[in-house]
Amino acid sequence: MSTRLWHSLRASALVLVLWWAAPGSAAAQGWSPSRLPDGQPDIQGTWEGSADSANAGHSLEEGCCDPEHNKMQQRAATNIGLRKQVIIDPANGRIPFQPWAIEKRREHLINLEAPTELQHIEPEDRCSLQGVPRSNLRGPIQILQNPGQVVMLFEWVHAYRVIPVDGRPHAPKGAATWQGDSRGRWEGNTLVVEVTNFRFDPVGYNKQPWIDSHGTFYTDTLRVVERWKFVDANTVDYEATIEDPKVFTQPWKIAYQIQRLREKNFELIEEACWEGVSVSNRLEAGRIAVKSGKQRIHSHSEP
């Protein structure tokens, strides 16, 4: 007979036990953070991916943008491509798609360039949630902590992630979500988060997040394990292993640095993307491009 009271008592007791188990590794090296009442390292504050990962959200392989795109985004014309290779495994920095998936991704990239239907416009441009790890690559992340959980708030589409660290089980498989179902645990100063139960659209792959705008899709067997290693008060060595046996030939890994925003009393503001988006002119342009036979693959490296 589980009672609400009994359940919460047991849960909080679990966190205490968990914490004691791993004091050794924290003291060994690096930062010794202040502690919250439930023993978690205090990592609250606002963080953002460093400059070298700036364009990774668009494409984990190539980064993004061309001069004209940058002008539109008021960014330096030279802000093109990736400063630093974000994919560290496989070493060639490419996503290890299975053959059938390479074909599917090409199709996405062609449609991306000349969209004629709503399905061709990639989820981010339709103001959808970004899932993991892509949510972390889109602007500031405010971290709040409560006993037993880490909460991440984003500006983009007012998304959020709630990461229980009290050892509770994953939600049942049937309750898939766009942001995935996160479960975290602390290993010293490293927050390890396993994310499963991602929302999957078996038909068009477009009513689910893409891992990047360059058509990187996944299926219901996607599993992401993030490691947020807080090396000092202002720096996180972020690493995520992405695994989906139906789409990729091997688990692959991305890594980059996340820094604390130094701006004083920074406040996230409301970003109402869906309320303001209009995609009809993009579709119009796409139809014109297709009619005039000018379809080409969306890319930043080819001339």
Next chain:
Amino acid sequence: MRSRCPMLLPVLVLASLIAVVDARQEPAKPYAPPRTADGQPDIQGIYNPVGTFYNIEDLEYQSLYQNFKPNPSLSGKSLIIDPPDGKIPYQAWAAEKRKPIYQLHGDPTPEYVDPNAQCWPQGVPRHMNNREFEIFQPPGHVVIFNMAHHSYRVIPVDGSPHIPENVKLWLGDSRGRWEGNTLVVDVTNNNDQTWFDVMASFHSDAMRVTERMTPVGPDRIEYRAVITDPKVYTRPWTFAIYFNRSKDYGSELYEEACVEVNDRNMELLKRPGRN
């Protein structure tokens, strides 16, 4: 019960008493029921209403509904004890609206079908005037369970206020209080979709009913309902029946599904040219 002319009042009271006297066999001393755990007069049990379901204004036509013979001996008798003529004091437009139902009541078109025939809740006071029902008195409440359509009415006797005015309900919003051994119930928030009998005796959503249930013996309860509706009647009117405790029914009402098995009945009504 307000009457326009105060002089009339004693006559009316006298008249209703006469109507009651011949029916009452118990001794003159008023009956004092036992008490429930929370101090209410205990009138729990299963009862059969002694009234009529077909035409509360003229008891002669009770039987037509089930194709039996009319009963001339009851002609002119009515369940309405005020006004004295036993008729519902409709305003002119309302009396006019009711006329077509008289020709068609034996074979009504869907538009004129008795809401009860569609398994809709019967409304107050009709659901007390139909078939066996049970009075159940848990702490702070009197609850009426009907066999028909598994309908129920919850009457709090805790002095709580009525619900907001424009939330209209099929069985209204009842508030009860005990005056001695008489349960007085004020029923507001009635919607305008129920009838008092098969003959389209209708009311508006401004109807208010004040009921008085008085146990006059261990097995009999007198029931009076004063019905007020300024939108439809020229004045309040009073409806009176009584309940006999049911001896043969046993102690448990069973479920009687209605909507679930009613599709066939509704089809019968939809004959060519009628739906």
Next chain:
Amino acid sequence: MLKTAVAWIIGAVFLTAAPDAAAQNMPRTPDGKPDMSGIWTAVNSAAWNILPHAAEDGVPAGLGVVDGNEIPYRPEAAAKQRANFANRATLDPETKCWLPGVPRATYMGFPFQIVQTPTQVSILYEYGHALRNIFMNSPHPKGPIEFWMGDSRAKWDGDTLVVDVVHFNDQTWFDRAGNHHSEQLHVVERYTPIDRDHINYEVTIEDPKVFTRPWKMSMPLYRRVDRNMQLLEYECSSFDEAFRTRGAER
């Protein structure tokens, strides 16, 4: 009257206990404030209509949440509400999956999670992952600014969290019955914990362009005690219907 009511009702519970008396079994944060962190839901039919209403197809009846059961519209605003109601199937911003605004986000029937820290209280709504960051003890930025969820600044009044919200746009409704407001809407929310599992949520609404005087609504919020309760998602902008209409828009 209450005493006699209690005499009649040994079983039923009337939650009109003074909040302070009951609030001491309320967990507290290290800085001594009631800890309202957790997942909550309003259990009523205010999402359909904040005024009392009878049942309709798909719409449960409701006793309403507005004090006095009446919204003091200006004449032209009352006419607009009637027009909104008549065309609610297309005019209601909820049908376009737009952010619901305040206080509507609280009683949409979906759970929301309060994340309480000394300097900021964030409220994460399952509906459309709406998000409110409520900043403690700091002034509103200078306007005019128009946010869908307004700009929220809060302070504690004893055990009550008082949230002042301004800088709205005029696009959201209070419910599905066409009750509306202008961009001059000013909302003051009072979250007063009754005990560990209940909050008395009271909202004062002021909008001189639309109402002749301020008015109030109030309702209890219930802490969700389901096993392993967590927020899920209602990403309604991704459902086919919203998807298609967005594509066709000019």
Next chain:
Amino acid sequence: MSIMARLPGCMIATLALASLLPAPAAAQGSGPLPRTADGKPDLSGIWQAVTTANWNIQAHSAEKDVPAGLGVVEGDEIPYQPWAAAKKGENFANRATADPEAKCFLPGVPRATYLPFPFQIFQTPNHIAITYEYVHAVRRIFMNSSHPRGPLEFWMGDSRGRWEGDTLVVDVVYFTNQTWFDRAGNFHSDALHVVERYTPITPYHINYEATIEDPKVFTRPWKISLPLYRRIEKNIRVLDYECYAFGLERTWYRPPE
């Protein structure tokens, strides 16, 4: 016995210690449970389940107008016999018309409990009544008495109750095969046997469990569990929801405007 009594002292101080104790048999919860004269927990009052189980008792993602839910089935798996699993899929496909709730029929048990409508419990020592807002469904739970001889068929079944400590146990048999457990097509046969357990956790929460057994449809018994919340709004009432009458209201006799 004061209903307004609250848990003495502050909860936090005992947090660490209490968690090491074995689960308390009776509910300690916040505040002592209100009790009836015969010492039983008093479940009287207006209650409501706050869950998406009526859409689908299993875990499900959101769809248009359908909120997501973690499900209420323990283990999230319903042990259908093979033929029955196929029938469930068929039900799901035709749910818009095939669901008895679409025709406003009585919801059956345990579905009546987790419909998005309140219900009122009236408790007396030998008879407990539950009146539901949805289509004024009613259940009469007769205490410490046995089921009548069958075979009988009721939409809401025949309920017989007893107390096990502070838990009200209700044995329900004699169902029709017409009701569903939710809008997702989960069904049963007339051999359905449900055992409900109402365990008050605090004065405002009941832990509701229902063990479902139907040898004609499932390979083994399975269980659902969910909390019931006491509705604490001032002057809360069970109203009505007569869905079969929607759209059929008559106006031919309304008073002239």
